[in-house]
Amino acid sequence: MFRRTFWFTAGAAAGVWATTKVNRKLKQLTPESLAAQAADKAVDAGHRIKDRAVGFALDVRANMLQREAELGEALGLDAPPPAEQERELPAPRRRPELGGRTTPDTTYSLTYNRNEDH
Template identity: 70%
Template sequence: MFRRTFWFTAGAAAGVWATTKVNRKLKQLTPESLAAQAADKAVEAGHRLKDFALDVKAGMAQREAELGEALGLDARNDPAALEPRRLAALDHPKHSYNRNEDH
């Protein structure tokens, strides 16, 4: 009798556990849950891209400072040093690429 009770209880517990697992998985696969998961992943990816962009910007500023120091330029304290670059950029004609011109 004790063996039957033990196996009945073990079977019932396994059934409850399996039912709980299946119900949790089904809830994860509902359209609302999938949309929420996708939104969370998109936000996480956006944060990663923002962090990457900030790292790139910091690296660029550091490298620009290193190059300025190596070349003896101190553009931060001398706004006139940037003026020739601005004028050259304004004088340079902008050409739009038209792929039909090649044919």
Template identity: 70%
Template sequence: MFRRTFWFTAGAAAGVWATTKVNRKLKQLTPESLAATAANKAIDAGHRLKDFAVDVRDGMAQREAELGDALGLNDQDAPELPPQRRIAAIENRTYPKYTYNRNEDH
């Protein structure tokens, strides 16, 4: 008698456990849950990509400083650039107007 009660209880507990597992999995597979999961993963990927870009930028600045030191570019004062030349606009100049008609080529 005790064995039957034990196995009945064990079977009922296994049924309850399996039912709850299946219900949780079904809730995870609803369209709303899938959309929320995809959105969270996209946000996480964006944060990881941003962190990677920041690390790359920092590494670039560090390597540029190392190369500048190695080449002696950071020791010298930067020469001043010449002033920008001004180009006078040509006003009232007429150019011949060519019309192109592809049907008149032959």
């Protein structure tokens, strides 16, 4: 008698467990649930991509600053400026085709012909 009661209870418990599992799986496979799962995965993927992109941008920025410092050092751009003393401006460049003048000749005349517009 106890054996029958034990196996009956074990069968009933297994049936309840199996029914619960099947019902959960069926609820997971409804269109609304599948859409919600897909949306959640898309949001998670977006967050991962954003985090990686921000990390990549920070790495690029750090490397850019490092390379800029290396170039500045190599070109002497980081050196302190020379002592503050009165510096002369360079002499003006003269163009030989203008006869040595530094300013172009602006005294020319303009003629207007109405027929040129047509």
